[in-house]
Amino acid sequence: MDTFDYIYLIPLIPLLMFLFLGFTARKIKEPVSGYLGTAGLLAVFILSYYTAYKYFFADGLVDGKYQQIRVMLKEGWIHFTDKLAIDIGIIIDPISVMMLVVVSTVSFMVHIYSLGYMHKDPGFSRFYAYLSLFTFSMLGLVLASNLFMIYIFWELVGVSSYLLIGYYFEKPSAVAASKKAFIVTRFADMFFLIGILMIGYFGQSFDFMTLNSESTISMLNSWIANHQVASFLGLSVITWALILIFIGGMGKSAMFPLHIWLPDAMEGPTPVSALIHAATMVVAGVYLVARLFPMYYHIEGGAALRVVAVVGAFSALFAAIIALTQEDIKRVLAFSTMSQIGYMMMALGVSGFDGYEGLGYMAGMFHLFTHAMFKALLFLVAGAVIHAVHSNFMKDMGGLHKYMPIASWTFLIAALAISGIPPFSGFFSKDEILMAAWEYNKIIWFVGFIVAGMTAFYMFRLYFRIFHHKDTQYEHPPHDAPANMSFSLIFLAVMTMAVGFISFSEYISASLKPFHSHIHWGSPLVIGSIVIALVGIGAAYLMYYKETEYPQKVAAAFGTTYKWAKNKFYVDELYMYVTHKIIFDKVSKPIAWFDRYVIDGFMNLLGVTTLGIANRIKFLQSGRLQDYAMYFVSGVVAIIIIVIYYK
Amino acid sequence: MGAVQLSVYAGGIMVLFIYAVLLTDQIGKPLRDTSWKRKLLAGIISMGAAALSIYAIVTFQGINKTFEPTVTRVEDIGEKLLSYEPGGFVLPFEVISILLLAAMIGAIVIAKAKKLVNQEKN
């Protein structure tokens, strides 16, 4: 295949698999439906890797610059005006191909893993159908060529997430969590849509390639210069549009303050958490900002980008503090995800554009890639552990190292990666982020630095407490993961170790021109980040390798702060208060009253009036023939009079 | 014409009426009278309508002719009834005969005595 025309097959296969599995869910059960779903994903996996090979190594590089290829399926699907239209098309450029690799790899691993994890679950086929739906939506999202298409797939991803989080629909907590996830992201999407419409209006296009082009950007910048009045709080309308789009991304990527759905989303099955809430859906926000990065960088001197950096840094810090205190292993991992995505946003925010200055962009994308691998691995191991121990809480675990060696070693590899220890992949990506932050703003660098230490600490707290710590007596000795689960774990562990050595800057860069970057091994930044990671690991080792008094003492020392952090800083309670006391009582109830009494009352009034009139005039139908004849004759007379006198 | 009228009416229809009156066995009983309100209303309406119609007739232009004596012969009417040329009435003639047949059948069906039917069935 010479051109990229086959690319629409990549999202199409999971869609067909979803429809097929969905319709035959009652007849085709475990394990055939699992094998079918996995087979579909295998096809997607192969196609994605082939595309990556073709793009990065064979065709993509033209004149030293990666070209963006648009494969149009339908030009002008819906027209708003003569010039403004929504197309259906696929864009192939470095980040979309990279995301293809990420999504297909993680999804494929999750499919294989679920063959073991969801064994004997009654809704097995339904699960695989939903997984295929999600994969289709996510692939569509990364391949979308214009803002509206991305919005459509954005919503589809949200729906798939809703279906998968609420998979155990008999559990009320799961149902509540899925509703919460959907509603919070939907709320964020309201802002997203407004942003899209504004950009479409001012930029006269929805298409990414057109919007990111120099002509559009200079047009918008000159518009801003000419319309200084059209601004709010010192930022122009167009920057606000970009910020609104970012808010949509915040919802999907669980940035503060729209993060509340992510910890609750852990109610879903663990493979779902691995796929959606670690590796793919939550990075949709990062992907969106990366997609529109030329606009973010160039419009009004990158004002919107500063917002991105600050939000990212703050979320990273916020989540890390909370993660230090959580007892449920999936919650720790959820907050860890939020923190790492904060890193990615921060990376994009501090980035420049051309060449080496675009380090932040490249590092953010690289971190996305590596994070997907090791975070999915962490979740899958957690799933294996939960499966073996039948509990999510760390207090029920301990000493699993001797029972579950594969899980233990792979978890260790992933924990080292996320802490940023060389030669694991997390080190390379995280370090490049910190380097970019140092160039930009020392405060943000410091935040990132601290968070790196905290990350190492809570990760190893988790590792030690699950696998070492104490010798818990288990009712039935936990077995290590079965073959299909272990395969995924080992594959992802290998990826985690290997990916670090990819020279990412050769492929991904903001200006589409590859540049050269390498780690300066001697620089104080690099040494400093390794040191702080080791400090974190050391502290965790001291406190948790054996059972000690230290954790309680430290918690007591921090007192109120500890309590606040453990309760996730009461953000959920705040939201509940605002919605219940303020929105429900002050806004919704009066509107409901109005609807019930005024509008319905008016309708009822119409009905009652009609009935009343009917009651009065029903006597006309007397049944007497002569009365009818009378009406007849009078009618004729009346008509004659009218005809004669009103001609 | 008059002869036709006489024969049909005095002979047929009046006999029918008398049969009906006989059969409905109401000769001895007194009839309820209509309320005077109804009579008044009916009177007003019919008088009013009559007045209107006569007014319309009188003020209509073009029918103020007096009679020119032409005599129509019954033979002419008979011929007309059976002629096929345009202006002939053979079709309505046939249709009327079928209509009379239908009316006869209808009258028999409606007025059939139920008891008789039951007895016949038994």
Added chain:
Amino acid sequence: MIEGVSLIEILSLTTILFFIGVYGFLTRTNLIAMLMSLELMINAEAINFVAINKYLSPAIMQGQVFSLFIIALAAAETALALAIILHLFRLTDSIDVKDVEELKY
């Protein structure tokens, strides 16, 4: 038909006859009496047909032929109406018009 009498007078006569029939129809309580008023109305109209035909277009004989048909029709209709009245009498044992007010509200 009569010399010197214009059409207007004849038409007025038939109109009066007609509305006498209408009055009778609206006022009588006896079903058979109602029928008789109906007959009156129909015959008045038949005369109308003939008169107009004679005065206005004597060559075409449509009016007179048509009045023949009217007589036939009236006869048929009377027969049917009397059959219905007989049936009603069997059902309700009365020929008063107020006993057939079944189709009320």
